[in-house]
Amino acid sequence: MNIIVCIKQVPNTTEVKINPETGTLMREGVPSIINPFDTYALEESLRLREKFGGAVAVISMGPPQAVEALREALAMGADRAYLLSDRKFSGSDTWATAYTLAHAVRKTGPFDMIICGKQAIDGDTGQVGPGVAGQLGITQLTYVFKIRRLDPEGGTIIVERLLEEGREIVEAKIPVLLTVVKDINQPRFPSLAGIRRAARADIPTWTAADIAPADPSRLGLDGSPTRVVTICSPPPRAGKAEMIQADSVDAAAAVLAGRIFSRKVL
Amino acid sequence: MPLLKIDKDECAGCGACIDACPFGAIVMVGDKVEVSEQCTGCGACVDICPMAALSLPERAQETSEDLASYQGVWVWIEQFRGEARGISWEMMGQGRRLADARRTSLTACVLGRNARQIADEAVTFGADRVFLADHPELAEYRTAPYAGILSGLVRRYRPEIFILGASSRGRDLAGSVATELYTGLTADCTGLDIDPDSGLLRQTRPAFGGNIMATIICPNRRPQMCTVRHRVFETPAPDPDRRGQIIEINPALGKEPIASRVVDFIMEEGEVNLADARIIVSGGRGVGGPEGFEPIRRLAEVLGGAVGASRSAVDAGWIPYAHQVGQTGRTVRPDLYIACGISGAIQHLAGMITARIIVAINKNPEAPIFGVADYGIVGDLFEIVPALTEQFKKRLGGKR
Numbered sequence: 001m002n003i004i005v006c007i008k009q010v011p012n013t014t015e016v017k018i019n020p021e022t023g024t025l026m027r028e029g030v031p032s033i034i035n036p037f038d039t040y041a042l043e044e045s046l047r048l049r050e051k052f053g054g055a056v057a058v059i060s061m062g063p064p065q066a067v068e069a070l071r072e073a074l075a076m077g078a079d080r081a082y083l084l085s086d087r088k089f090s091g092s093d094t095w096a097t098a099y100t101l102a103h104a105v106r107k108t109g110p111f112d113m114i115i116c117g118k119q120a121i122d123g124d125t126g127q128v129g130p131g132v133a134g135q136l137g138i139t140q141l142t143y144v145f146k147i148r149r150l151d152p153e154g155g156t157i158i159v160e161r162l163l164e165e166g167r168e169i170v171e172a173k174i175p176v177l178l179t180v181v182k183d184i185n186q187p188r189f190p191s192l193a194g195i196r197r198a199a200r201a202d203i204p205t206w207t208a209a210d211i212a213p214a215d216p217s218r219l220g221l222d223g224s225p226t227r228v229v230t231i232c233s234p235p236p237r238a239g240k241a242e243m244i245q246a247d248s249v250d251a252a253a254a255v256l257a258g259r260i261f262s263r264k265v266l
Numbered sequence: 267m268p269l270l271k272i273d274k275d276e277c278a279g280c281g282a283c284i285d286a287c288p289f290g291a292i293v294m295v296g297d298k299v300e301v302s303e304q305c306t307g308c309g310a311c312v313d314i315c316p317m318a319a320l321s322l323p324e325r326a327q328e329t330s331e332d333l334a335s336y337q338g339v340w341v342w343i344e345q346f347r348g349e350a351r352g353i354s355w356e357m358m359g360q361g362r363r364l365a366d367a368r369r370t371s372l373t374a375c376v377l378g379r380n381a382r383q384i385a386d387e388a389v390t391f392g393a394d395r396v397f398l399a400d401h402p403e404l405a406e407y408r409t410a411p412y413a414g415i416l417s418g419l420v421r422r423y424r425p426e427i428f429i430l431g432a433s434s435r436g437r438d439l440a441g442s443v444a445t446e447l448y449t450g451l452t453a454d455c456t457g458l459d460i461d462p463d464s465g466l467l468r469q470t471r472p473a474f475g476g477n478i479m480a481t482i483i484c485p486n487r488r489p490q491m492c493t494v495r496h497r498v499f500e501t502p503a504p505d506p507d508r509r510g511q512i513i514e515i516n517p518a519l520g521k522e523p524i525a526s527r528v529v530d531f532i533m534e535e536g537e538v539n540l541a542d543a544r545i546i547v548s549g550g551r552g553v554g555g556p557e558g559f560e561p562i563r564r565l566a567e568v569l570g571g572a573v574g575a576s577r578s579a580v581d582a583g584w585i586p587y588a589h590q591v592g593q594t595g596r597t598v599r600p601d602l603y604i605a606c607g608i609s610g611a612i613q614h615l616a617g618m619i620t621a622r623i624i625v626a627i628n629k630n631p632e633a634p635i636f637g638v639a640d641y642g643i644v645g646d647l648f649e650i651v652p653a654l655t656e657q658f659k660k661r662l663g664g665k666r
Contacts, residue, residue, distance in 0.1 A: 063303030130441025225450030
């Protein structure tokens with residue numbers, strides 16, 4: 001099983017605070033982490049490698065400091081890592097990002113599977129995984145929370161997907177691209193040996209020139225069909241909570257039920 | 267090298283751009299600002315600068331495509347087991363408004379098996395025209411055949427706007443179709459309107475777990491595609507007397523085997539369908555264990571609602587992940603959200619802050635959940651929730 005994992009470095013939003021005056025995010029000093037969903041993707045790939053052999057390669061597109069995320073992935077056990085970093089990639093929307101990643105995937109050589117997190121916690125789009133699958137013309141299986149069976153010889157995989165109404169069990173032919181949800185596994189911590197190995201590892205940086213068959217007009221801001229016109233804070237919720245107090249629990253519950261009834265949502 | 271250009275001679279060092287930047291990419295160095303590699307070229311800072319010292323490179327204009335030849339608003343009608351999903355009718359209501367604003371027609375795309383009655387329904391919900399692809403291979407949603415058929419229809423009939431519900435299937439499908447067509451796709455919108463000057467679709471969506479709202483356009487490619495969250499737009503009232511054209515298309519399926527196959531479907535029992543729920547009762551760390559969800563379930567049952575949970579309750583193994591509300595779970599938008607024993611971490615708030623009415627029940631009067639709630643009670647959820655359940659039982663009487 002040759003598996004490629006696409007990861008994104010994101011700000012650790014558990015540490016993001018909102019500036020009460022301007023309503024904007026205060027990102028100063030906020031540490032960057034691997035997108036949590038991507039850690040599930042990485043863990044799943046490592047488990048498949050342990051079971052079926054092969055290698056795990058990790059790709060990330062981002063600024064030069066995204067190399068830290070790749071080093072962490074190597075410390076967890078990935079075999080190889082590649083950083084896509086070039087000013088020409090700046091301003092990429094999901095289409096251009098998927099296009100760029102797909103060209104990088106091709107450059108890494110033959111693969112059986114690509115695994116991505118279902119979405120990144122900063123952009124929240126969930127579109128890059130399907131975009132990469134579309135660019136490469138392979139089957140996509142999104143929102144996977146369990147791999148039921150993998151048959152490398154037969155070239156088939158059976159997964160469970162988490163949908164609104166329940167779990168869908170799908171069989172597909174390899175190669176496939178999976179996007180995974182949180183419940184699929186519990187990611188491991190990097191081992192000491194892994195950290196040492198990762199610190200010494202050579203992580204190549206690929207620029208637009210390195211993925212040369214890619215059409216330069218389809219990269220970065222120029223290659224992106226969408227454009228952000230404004231960014232603002234969401235409207236705050238009006239007013240403060242009405243705190244309900246009463247002599248007894250039953251009396252308080254009665255008042256609350258009355259309030260809810262008066263809002264005509266039941 | 268970041269995209270943003272700063273004219274150092276003009277910069278007054280006021281720092282307005284630092285506050286405006288959603289990515290923390292601008293920092294003060296001495297008495298001037300500098301931009302780091304974190305810059306994504308989003309442009310949030312450009313108009314904020316009182317000295318007009320900030321600029322982004324102009325984009326090349328698309329000239330090869332005749333954008334004006336793309337007309338009409340399209341909606342994909344999602345079906346599951348032969349029935350249309352409610353989110354699709356919400357899309358039809360908004361699609362109708364956009365089509366009227368653009369003085370154009372509304373088209374529904376129905377793919378399925380024996381789906382004629384869904385096509386008829388789409389007309390009652392506002393479609394002027396329905397494309398109906400009825401084929402045994404389309405009984406269950408699968409990405410490849412669905413995306414292939416829709417991409418083919420778009421290439422032939424050239425819609426200006428294409429809207430899909432942001433369900434799991436909708437997001438799966440939209441990503442595939444937009445990739446194939448090389449057009450812009452905006453995920454998970456919570457607002458759509460037409461810019462009166464340019465006629466472009468303005469697509470507003472939350473990012474950073476709901477901490478910022480971004481408005482996005484697709485100026486040079488067509489169709490302008492987006493997915494829209496559940497329960498943002500009202501379901502329109504169907505009009506049984508409405509007339510529309512239903513065009514059957516014969517998809518070229520069955521020649522080549524489709525690379526995936528749905529082998530089974532396990533319906534979630536009970537009250538998990540959070541996306542569609544009008545009422546959600548959620549439990550957090552305060553419920554203390556799996557059995558602590560019992561009073562929560564009973565309240566949900568009396569209200570006819572779904573059961574949600576915070577991440578800590580899910581991570582503790584008290585309730586399955588399918589119930590998780592928040593950044594790494596589901597984003598919900600019910601009319602009523604009752605948070606029981608949930609402190610209100612920013613990641614949880616991201617998933618439920620747009621609920622119409624939020625009720626918080628928590629022991630800790632300082633819990634952040636009270637900051638976003640409409641009504642709050644400080645106290646023990648194991649006393650309050652059963653008391654509340656009794657009150658609702660009394661008031662709802664025979665109605666439920």
